[in-house]
Amino acid sequence: MLKQVIDRAIAEHFQTDEKELYDLNLGPSHPATHGILENRVKLDGERIVKCEAHIGYCHRSFEKLSEHYSYNQVITITDRMNYVSSMANNIGWTLAAEKLLGIEVPKLVQYVRVIMLELNRIIDHLIRTGILGVDAGAYTGFLYFMEQRERAYKIIERMTGARLTTTFGRVGGLDKPLYPEFKEDILEWLKPLPKVIKEFHTLLTRNRIFIERTRDVSPMTEARALEYGFTGPNLRATGCNYDLRKHEPYSSYEDFDFKVILGTTGDVYDRYMVCMDEMVESIKIIEQAVNNLPDGPYHADVPEIFLPEKKDVYSNMEAMIYHFKIIMHGINPPVGEVYQAVESPNGELGFYAVSDGGPNPYRLHFRSPCLYYYQAIEEMLEGGLIADAIMTMSSINVIAGELER
Amino acid sequence: MTRDELNAKLKEDLATLAGDKAISLEMNYGMLVLTIPAELHHKVAEWAYNDEFWQFNHFIDITAVDYLKLHDDYRFELVVHLRSHKHNLKFRYKTRLAGDDPSIATLTDVYAGASWTEREIWDFFGINFTGHPRMTRILSPDDFVGYPLRKDFPVKGQHRGTFPRGTVVSNKRREAVTSPQTKPKPADQMLPRTPWEIRREPLRGKENGNA
Numbered sequence: 001m002l003k004q005v006i007d008r009a010i011a012e013h014f015q016t017d018e019k020e021l022y023d024l025n026l027g028p029s030h031p032a033t034h035g036i037l038e039n040r041v042k043l044d045g046e047r048i049v050k051c052e053a054h055i056g057y058c059h060r061s062f063e064k065l066s067e068h069y070s071y072n073q074v075i076t077i078t079d080r081m082n083y084v085s086s087m088a089n090n091i092g093w094t095l096a097a098e099k100l101l102g103i104e105v106p107k108l109v110q111y112v113r114v115i116m117l118e119l120n121r122i123i124d125h126l127i128r129t130g131i132l133g134v135d136a137g138a139y140t141g142f143l144y145f146m147e148q149r150e151r152a153y154k155i156i157e158r159m160t161g162a163r164l165t166t167t168f169g170r171v172g173g174l175d176k177p178l179y180p181e182f183k184e185d186i187l188e189w190l191k192p193l194p195k196v197i198k199e200f201h202t203l204l205t206r207n208r209i210f211i212e213r214t215r216d217v218s219p220m221t222e223a224r225a226l227e228y229g230f231t232g233p234n235l236r237a238t239g240c241n242y243d244l245r246k247h248e249p250y251s252s253y254e255d256f257d258f259k260v261i262l263g264t265t266g267d268v269y270d271r272y273m274v275c276m277d278e279m280v281e282s283i284k285i286i287e288q289a290v291n292n293l294p295d296g297p298y299h300a301d302v303p304e305i306f307l308p309e310k311k312d313v314y315s316n317m318e319a320m321i322y323h324f325k326i327i328m329h330g331i332n333p334p335v336g337e338v339y340q341a342v343e344s345p346n347g348e349l350g351f352y353a354v355s356d357g358g359p360n361p362y363r364l365h366f367r368s369p370c371l372y373y374y375q376a377i378e379e380m381l382e383g384g385l386i387a388d389a390i391m392t393m394s395s396i397n398v399i400a401g402e403l404e405r
Numbered sequence: 406m407t408r409d410e411l412n413a414k415l416k417e418d419l420a421t422l423a424g425d426k427a428i429s430l431e432m433n434y435g436m437l438v439l440t441i442p443a444e445l446h447h448k449v450a451e452w453a454y455n456d457e458f459w460q461f462n463h464f465i466d467i468t469a470v471d472y473l474k475l476h477d478d479y480r481f482e483l484v485v486h487l488r489s490h491k492h493n494l495k496f497r498y499k500t501r502l503a504g505d506d507p508s509i510a511t512l513t514d515v516y517a518g519a520s521w522t523e524r525e526i527w528d529f530f531g532i533n534f535t536g537h538p539r540m541t542r543i544l545s546p547d548d549f550v551g552y553p554l555r556k557d558f559p560v561k562g563q564h565r566g567t568f569p570r571g572t573v574v575s576n577k578r579r580e581a582v583t584s585p586q587t588k589p590k591p592a593d594q595m596l597p598r599t600p601w602e603i604r605r606e607p608l609r610g611k612e613n614g615n616a
Contacts, residue, residue, distance in 0.1 A: 064560060242490065
């Protein structure tokens with residue numbers, strides 16, 4: 001009698017239609033998530049059945065802050081967005097402010113911006129591909145790339161005085177003239193890069209384990225990626241030809257000859273290969289820009305916007321008046337609104353600025369590419385293995401600082 | 406077709422779509438900008454996505470601006486940027502919303518990419534999107550009070566929240582304690598006292614003639 005009751009109870013207990021799912025928090029603080037990102041996943045064995053992404057652990061309210069900063073001070077905020085390639089953010093914002101003010105900057109400034117944008121693209125892709133290798137278990141390549149990144153920081157440090165928080169450039173030009181050995185330094189830095197990239201290719205690209213870990217993992221179709229608002233390398237990996245440098249050229253990108261790298265399926269392997277090949281194209285652009293670097297002033301001739309040189313402030317009456325005006329009253333653009341986007345290493349980084357004619361932006365919105373990638377993560381992870389989740393999160397290169405601003 | 410021709414054609418098409426309801430339709434820094442009342446918000450997005458010729462299938466951005474007390478007839482403006490991959494053309498449309506707590510139809514059924522940005526707008530501006538699958542706060546904590554990007558929200562915040570030490574943060578809701586912000590001390594009181602002041606402390610009462 002008792003045995004029957006127990007048997008029935010056991011049978012009832014195990015004969016439920018619902019499978020018992022295992023809840024797991026991937027993140028927020030986990031070495032494999034690269035930033036403070038949280039994914040609450042429901043697991044059936046090793047397979048992810050449901051995923052819910054939560055963000056907000058790194059929010060610093062930049063949009064509110066920038067409403068109380070002057071146009072040049074906002075550059076310091078943009079440093080802290082994508083800290084892996086902060087100069088791209090600085091340049092993006094200065095371009096947006098210049099569009100609002102209607103300033104045309106000299107050719108030299110445009111070329112230097114192109115050089116620094118591409119240098120930042122390279123160092124971003126160096127860490128991005130390197131980290132993907134680390135997540136797959138191949139640590140060696142990462143070290144090859146970090147060495148080159150460190151050498152790039154020497155140049156950045158020499159130019160701006162900082163490594164990560166660069167605050168490069170001002171509204172209307174560069175903050176100071178180029179240092180004398182700039183050209184040589186850049187060319188010297190470029191010299192070993194093709195060889196290092198080739199070495200990295202031999203480590204990973206044909207590696208059987210790496211291919212098995214990345215091929216057909218979390219693929220994305222072109223139409224779906226466009227709907228989600230994908231841009232940059234992640235969109236190009238799906239085969240969609242969209243590169244702001246070609247399609248909406250800014251800062252003299254139309255002068256340079258380069259290819260847009262396209263993938264086919266938009267899986268992790270394609271994203272990796274697009275980034276690797278983009279570095280080679282960036283090297284080409286930098287070489288063209290450095291070899292054709294024009295002479296000229298390092299800022300536009302806009303005394304009411306660009307701060308005069310310090311020695312003029314002390315000796316020249318006019319310069320002192322402008323210095324006082326800019327410091328005390330700030331830059332006052334006309335009433336209006338503008339949307340300016342740059343092809344940052346991560347994708348389309350847009351700045352939507354509304355001016356009410358005052359010294360601060362009335363409203364400033366950062367269109368960060370990461371937000372649009374990361375909202376697709378739920379769709380990308382569901383149905384996949386938990387080990388693939390790590391590779392997917394690493395491959396779309398979500399930077400928490402840019403995601404949450 | 407060149408960029409200018411495309412923009413001219415788009416201007417015609419948008420004018421016929423919005424009809425006499427369009428508030429303005431003009432070029433702004435090389436981008437066509439359409440301003441519409443709230444009831445056309447979803448219709449324009451639907452048209453832009455489904456139109457055979459244009460195919461605005463690339464979702465770029467949606468955000469909001471708070472014009473507190475600047476205009477009589479509306480307070481918020483939703484700003485949407487869309488791009489046609491076929492023609493490589495972007496355009497912007499702005500939707501005017503009246504009232505302090507407006508509500509509007511979501512775009513997530515047309516563009517999947519609008520999901521988190523609309524949550525962000527709810528989080529920061531308090532604009533409710535009806536029909537959104539998960540209309541919760543995204544960047545600030547769930548129990549945050551107020552909408553930070555509104556113009557009447559002080560930049561220092563309304564409350565100073567503290568997480569009590571040793572509490573377990575549950576998955577559902579974080580137990581945060583909010584207390585009214587205390588008034589900061591005047592600057593001279595925050596400085597450490599100099600030996601001069603410390604030595605003169607016992608004398609202070611005598612100077613006033615109390616002792």
